[in-house]
Amino acid sequence: AQKVTQAQTEISVVEKEDVTLDCVYETRDTTYYLFWYKQPPSGELVFLIRRNSFDEQNEISGRYSWNFQKSTSSFNFTITASQVVDSAVYFCALSEARYGGATNKLIFGTGTLLAVQP
Amino acid sequence: GAVVSQHPSRVICKSGTSVKIECRSLDFQATTMFWYRQFPKQSLMLMATSNEGSKATYEQGVEKDKFLINHASLTLSTLTVTSAHPEDSSFYICSASLRNEKLFFGSGTQLSVL
Numbered sequence: 001a002q003k004v005t006q007a008q009t010e011i012s013v014v015e016k017e018d019v020t021l022d023c024v025y026e027t028r029d030t031t032y033y034l035f036w037y038k039q040p041p042s043g044e045l046v047f048l049i050r051r052n053s054f055d056e057q058n059e060i061s062g063r064y065s066w067n068f069q070k071s072t073s074s075f076n077f078t079i080t081a082s083q084v085v086d087s088a089v090y091f092c093a094l095s096e097a098r099y100g101g102a103t104n105k106l107i108f109g110t111g112t113l114l115a116v117q118p
Numbered sequence: 119g120a121v122v123s124q125h126p127s128r129v130i131c132k133s134g135t136s137v138k139i140e141c142r143s144l145d146f147q148a149t150t151m152f153w154y155r156q157f158p159k160q161s162l163m164l165m166a167t168s169n170e171g172s173k174a175t176y177e178q179g180v181e182k183d184k185f186l187i188n189h190a191s192l193t194l195s196t197l198t199v200t201s202a203h204p205e206d207s208s209f210y211i212c213s214a215s216l217r218n219e220k221l222f223f224g225s226g227t228q229l230s231v232l
Binding site: 035037042043044045047050091105106107108109110111113 | 152154159160161162163164167209211213220221222223224225226228
């Protein structure tokens with residue numbers, strides 16, 4: 001069965017600190033996709049990244065970076081120089097990959113509430 | 119980018135009434151839409167997968183007679199919570215698939231049943 005674990009329920013940091021959100025997943029599929037979403041207090045889900053299982057290159061996008069380690073089944077997310085606007089719940093998610101694309105049926109982790117204090 | 123519109127954003131209703139939530143893909147055709155439910159401070163749980171022109175596929179434990187899903191067109195899926203009760207109070211959010219590659223989420227509907 002597929003499962004996503006986000007062990008950190010809440011993290012509180014002070015602005016400008018770096019913070020890493022952990023994500024560990026379980027799947028028997030050899031091809032799958034991993035996602036990170038941000039959910040601000042307003043509730044909508046904001047897409048941050050999608051990574052397929054064959055691409056283990058780390059990715060950097062501005063202050064965001066992701067570390068995909070297949071050997072440890074982890075897909076961790078780091079925010080550098082955090083800002084108050086980064087305060088939100090962050091979800092890691094997993095989906096199977098069928099027919100050459102993502103099925104988009106996502107299995108979500110329980111989320112990590114990040115609070116960035118000014 | 120692609121946008122998924124969901125409304126209403128918030129609804130309060132009396133116990134026993136039915137509530138309809140709409141999910142529209144605004145600038146693309148979505149062959150598949152998904153409905154999730156999120157209880158306070160919990161994760162999103164998939165309720166059902168909705169395919170245009172066919173019956174929805176429900177996840178285990180989700181009552182299909184309680185949560186009616188209709189996907190009559192490539193841009194619209196609706197979720198009707200029938201005879202709502204307080205335990206149905208939750209945040210419901212839809213997502214739509216673009217060419218089975220990208221997934222876009224609506225802004226969610228907060229349902230409160232009194």
